[in-house]
Amino acid sequence: MSEFQPGVTDAFSPDELSPISRKQFLGLLAASAAFAATGCTDYRDKGEIVPYTRKPEEITPGVANYYASTCTGCSQACGTLIKTREGRPVKIDGNPDHPINRGKLCAKGQASIISLYDPARLRAPRYGAASTKSGDVSWDDADAEVIRHLTETRRNGKSIFLFTSPAQSPTLRNLLTEFAATYPGTRIIPYALLNDESRRRAWEACYGAVPLPVILWGDASVIVSLEADFLGTEGFSIEQSRQFAAGRDIMRSTRFNRLYTVESGFSLTSANADYRLKLHPSAQTAFVYALLNEILLRRRAVAVPRALQAAVESHDIGNFCARHGVAQDVVTHLVDDLLASRKKGIVYAGPGLPEETHIAVNVLNDLLGNTALYSNSTTEAEGLRPASSREVESAVAGMRAGLAGVVLHFGVNPVYDLPRSFGYAEALKLVPLSVDLAEAESETGQLCTYMLPVNNALESWGDYQVRTGLYSLQQPVIAPLYSTRQREAILLHWMAGQTPFVETLYHAYLKNHWETRIFPSLDRAVSFEAFWNASLHDGVVPGQASAALHPPLNRTVLAGLAVGEERTTMMLSWNEGPFTGDGRFANNGWLQELPHPVTRVVWDNYAAVSPATATALGVEMHDMLTVETASGSQTLPVFVQAGMADNVVAVSTGYGRWNAGPVGSGVGTDIIRLFPGAALNGGRLIPLVKAHKASGRHELVTTQEHHSLDDTFVKDFHLKRKIIRENTLARHLQDPLWLQREHREYDSISKEVEYHGVKWAMAIDLNKCTGCSACVASCNVENNLPVIGKEQVEKGREMQWIRIDRYFSGTPEDPVSSHQPMLCQHCDNAPCENVCPVVATNHSEDGLNQMVYNRCVGTKYCSNNCPFKVRRFNFYNFRDYFADGYYLQEPVSLVYNPEVTVRSRGVMEKCTFCVQRIMEARQHATEQGVTFNGAGVRTACEVACPAEAIVFGNMNDPASAVSRYREHDLAYHVLEDLNVRPNVTYLARLRNTHTEKTS
């Protein structure tokens, strides 16, 4: 009998258990491991190789080519040097041979490359709303139709209206005249919202019909900037920045120029001022008069015409200061300096000021002999003169009256950027045939009969003249991507009538115009072919040097002039959007995401008001404010800007476009509807009828937190924490070691790593950096940075590798601004490296703190441990995330730099010191068989910096500029006490104020 109870053992068969006992289990493990190993082996196809069938002489796959051309982003027409890879443009920089911009290019020019690859571009001719049909149309049909209308119009005596921007292209001007000749009754209306008419008219009033002068900013020792942003958006800002910065180059001389700004808003120029006075714009004329009066009093010696005397004597400077709460002592310094540095100072009024102010300024400069700073060798070249508001008015009236048979929009967008008071859009609807020659659909194109797609600037030929004695040429760097034609060629084709279109039409015309008109005037010894090719090669053509003549000032000019009434009531003061211009860059994500140089706001414009005015209006940051002018009313979000003049609402153009493309439509607020027609005549001041708080709230997104200036909790941290070191020039000269004395060497428990051979370092001169953000844009393009969109920036996930940090100190009424480009400091003792568990970031032999993207798992620990917070994390695949993958569409990927990894989601990234450029140079040296000492390697930001504030190089080479910077008395590192040993050296900022006595 069994001892087991029934029902127990039968179910319990040990065989089910014991077979898989440990030995067997191990065997099983081994076997499966072996199988698994085989499972891992696989060949993944890495794609095919498509070589050239006939390789062009200049192209070697993998090696970049450079083409000299011209930037058409704005009226400055800077010379560009375009980098192409295998015949595709990938980067735009300045042309070093161009005498005006000297190899530098602004943020707009840098970022404009993506417009070429913008998916929103028109790819074929298309019917607009004014047409009965819709969708695409063939070129032939469109041409036939247009030509028919053109001829008809000519026949039945109607006229053809051609709206264009004031063209600086000699050949285009010639073409337009010929077009007018071919089609009589053609009215050419050049206009520009952003014009300099008040200055020009004032100039003519003072000196007669001579072109505007070219100011030699570099030679100025005192600069007084009235309501002007000459370092930002006005005039030849690149050249002005360079020359201004050259006047404060501590490495070259200890004599600095001194900048006074007197303005209502807070411009980039003010951020660089030694003295800043806030003044209601309408009081500027009176201010200049007061200056004149004071100067005349102080210098009785010179004989001054009674007229002038009489005009200004009623303006006592003391009263003025008292009346407007302007700091008396500063004004005294200002007058002293102007007198002390006659012939070496310049008073400069902004385009926003009315004619009379400019006249007074001209008189003041003349009186002080500052005309000596006007270049004798060259003047501004006269392009097409922008139409006055009256001319535009009559043109639009004509359209409304049915006098227009055809309206052509030649690269302008009047429906958006003409003041609405003209009623252009309505008038346009009454025109039988309207054509928009544009790269992409726009507010205007949408209402036309035809939208004819034109070449991007990088696909176009052209020539430009912005100064006498200087031409610059534009050549295409890639064949048209789509079935587009060059704007000029379309006109030529219509002039020629029914002949088949040829791609080279305008190229031939341009060449011919040069051969017949311009080349002879240059009397060169060489053949035209040789000359032409050489010119294309260089990109610039020095014209015949015509001495600029400065006729004597008509000193009675002030006599008849009325000082505009100093109404300190509410005024609207508008200026050019720092990166969106007149709205043409609205669809450029890179530019939309560039923080405003002063307010750091992205993706928006706003109504900037002073704290006091904000209180008066009962609004706070992000509230909505309705402003009403005689021409219209608009509601904008409020930005409370410390240091602004009271009773002024400052707004920027370039926003609020409603048909700019997926990126730009509906970004910001359209303010042009507030403008009167007279805006076209210069002057950017509009009296406000009403301004009151509106309901609702609009989150303005900034890339850095704003702390109220009187919050003692966080006040002046940038100084307390030794992030920015500042002093005055005078004090520095008295005690040059003020900074080095604080410097301490720290002991380390371990031996410092030694770097033999090349070791990379950067130096940034805070005296020269103007904070223009060109470096940021350049970095974005060079390093394939994504656009992430407003709401991601709001979350605090901006991706830019280099940023401009802006700090305020002082009081909300009178803030002092400092700024500092901040990028990866490539610390020797990098805290980020210690904490990365997977060694995805570590140090290279040449001292770079490098990121191994495909090793990074994205713990973000490195970013946490970075004292400078310069690391950037791909929280999403932003290209996919932004605007529903707008920048994932073809052909955007063509803009990527082939030498730089396109980072995926979940990967940390940061400034690499442009390691791809370093490696290229190293490789080149190896090819040449020379030892690589790091000379000639320049980072993208360094190349872009107009002020030449950034210096990069090999610190182990005593001859290199960067090592000289590192040894300078003003050299310091941010947060030195952490002993992370950064390799980005900053030169402390010196303010050129009167501190000789006080020190």
Added chain:
Amino acid sequence: MSTALVDYTREEEVIAGRTTASEIDAVVSAPLDRFPSRLWWIAFSVTGTMLGIGVVSITITVLFGLGTWGINEPVSWGFDIVNFVFWVGIGHAGTLISAILFLLRQRWRNGIARFAEAMTIFAVMCASIFPLLHTGRPWLPMYLTPYPNQHGLWVNFTSPLLWDVFAVSTYLTVSAVFWYLGLVPDFATLRDRTVKPVKKVIYSILSLGWRHSNRHWHHFERAYLILAGFATPLVLSVHTIVSFDFAVSVIPGWHTTIFPPYFVAGAVFSGFAMVQNSLILVRQYFTLKHLITLDTLEKMNKVMILTGSMVGYAYATEFFIAWYSGSQFESFVFINRALGPYAWAYWIMISCNVVFPQLFWFKKIRRSIPAMFVIGLFVNVGMWFERFVIIVTSLSRDFLPTSWGHYVPSLIDVGILIGSFGLFFTLILLFVRVAPVISLAEIKSVVPGAQPHHHS
């Protein structure tokens, strides 16, 4: 269990009444035999739902990226690491009870050790979700381990995060082994009790064929002792290393040497709170009041007031050092904690961790089930906020004011937090159904008269 070296006859009994061994078997294994009650199913569906929420949130995170969370620059660590540290902390009570109290001959631990160990393991499982999930590319966890790979790269042994990987995985493994070893004899007992064939097979496999032979007990006890000996420094090391994540960095508010002891104390603090809370429920539900006695709970409360006060002391010390160091960064960070944008979190932390536990000085409250339950709850909340304060306030305002930021958790963050609690309690609910919540062998060995009286 090596009660061999102590004379228990002179100690007060740890279990109430004269329960016989077979009674213990009956009462403890009861839940394993009977079909789950409605109450259990309700609880299970609740925790299951929470777990589901977590799973959905995690899926979204993996599909779309960390952008779905609230983190940003500069606050690149948010709920993820807060939860990680929180759960690891919870996981400290178990091993502490089963190992350290074991070495200290605290017999009262025998009733709660098994359950506490289980909680340890579950808590560490919850914790280990987060380090994996907080990486931008969670499909590359193997990069965190030193194995020969196509990059030729190993790992960075200077990174505290890597130390975490080793510490947490070691802790999980050793705790699991410790737990299982203790379970083997009990599985044997269950094997011999059960009449259900399937259960029998399962228990047979789990019990490895344990025969209660004293020749085995002999080695078993020695191994158990050794394991306890190793687990003791281990449990202390784990939160020390977790604290290194912060202490080793340069960020003001993180870069402090006080962190290791402070974190360990905090961990034990929160761990005991969690064990106490759960045990109250378990003994209520499974009527184990006489095995998990009020005395035991009171002892746990005593431990809590001790560790709680240590934590409070640490808070004070931090402030003192911040001022004493003279470092403007340090002092700013701590003023900012108490008065800055996250002051609310800071004051929740102080009140829950330092103020409320002081009530345990009163015996009445120490021995009042509802009171101690509520306080335990508070402690858990407070300790969660402690981690939140440490991580978020320090990061949101570090060196450069221009890169200061603000952290707002997203729904996904909350979802994953809920999910982790869901996972934890689901596992507990399953555990109480499949394994004895009280160590049979251990509890029997402390039944009155369980040991021979004379010693030859």
Added chain:
Amino acid sequence: MGNPLHSITALFASPDALVHAVQETVKAGYTRYDVHSPYPIHGIGHSMRLRTSPLGYFALAFGLLGAFGSVGLMTWITLVDYPLVIGGKPFWSWPAFVPVAFELTVLSASVLTVVTLIVFYLKFPNNSHPLHDTPYMKRVSSDGFGISIQSDDPAFDEASVRAHFARVAGTDIAAVYYDPEMIDHGQKLFDPRFIGLLIGVALVVSGGTYIALNKVAFMEPFNWMMEQGKLKAQAPSTFFADGSGMRTPVPGTVARGFLPYAFAGKPAEAENNLANPLAPTAEVLARGRTQYLTFCSPCHGNFGRGDSRLRGQFPNPPTLLSDKVQNWPDGSIYHVITNGQNIMPSYSGQIGRDDRWAIVHYVRALERAQSAKESDLK
């Protein structure tokens, strides 16, 4: 009842009785016996004369293994295999090794000790022991205290053992027999069921691994940055009609450093205006030689004799040694290479400008070498 006897078991009332019985059993000289109780009875090891368990030594050994193993690995990695500068620290930053070393010590010590215990001391898993499923076992695993004396004890005799138990107040004295199924239960490594299982598992594992590593791992959202969108040299492009990512420059444009050849189709001008910028140095000739042998020799022959290697698939060019060519100025040869002539295409795309001039030198050298005059020997 043919089953062989395994042991005789008896139960005892209390721990005290058990201890007493054990002492008696030992006195009686039994050695192959075992004592069972639901929990360890204190002091019984002493009564059973058991030696202290040596597991401690194993733990020590395993601990040392972990400690030295981990430190060794880290040292090798950071010093030998892949030294990296991290945060400016020395390669061998030992303080940072402490945590990992500690954890691995604890890990190996505790886990391996337990493994040793189970595998070598308890000889587990073993579910086929005769004592299993006996009423005896059911008691001792709950509340019973028992002794079993095995039949293989030298002093074993069923009757006397039963008597012995009776003497020491043992109850429920019973015999335990082997279950024939369980006798001689060796490892069935070649049990077909086991082999089948092995293969099955292996297939599943390897298949799973293959799919996971080669398919799943490359699906969205897993991203390895292998497809980056950017166009590298010679990469295909779906955007351009010709499928190539590489474009050709627009006619008439001039890239920096590439002024177009001025004398295209104007041999006469080339002849007059072009001069060789390079000096015929050794390097230049060497360079010319490689270029010549690469690009020219297929048709012109290695020595410029016009003896094509193409075996008439392509008309043979005239020799380069003719007086005509010898009398050409360098410019003309350069022109022919650059511009092409008759059916010879332009080589400007393949051969760099300096290289062309180098080739010219080399051709000169070839001519000179193969029509050497007396004077050359001097």
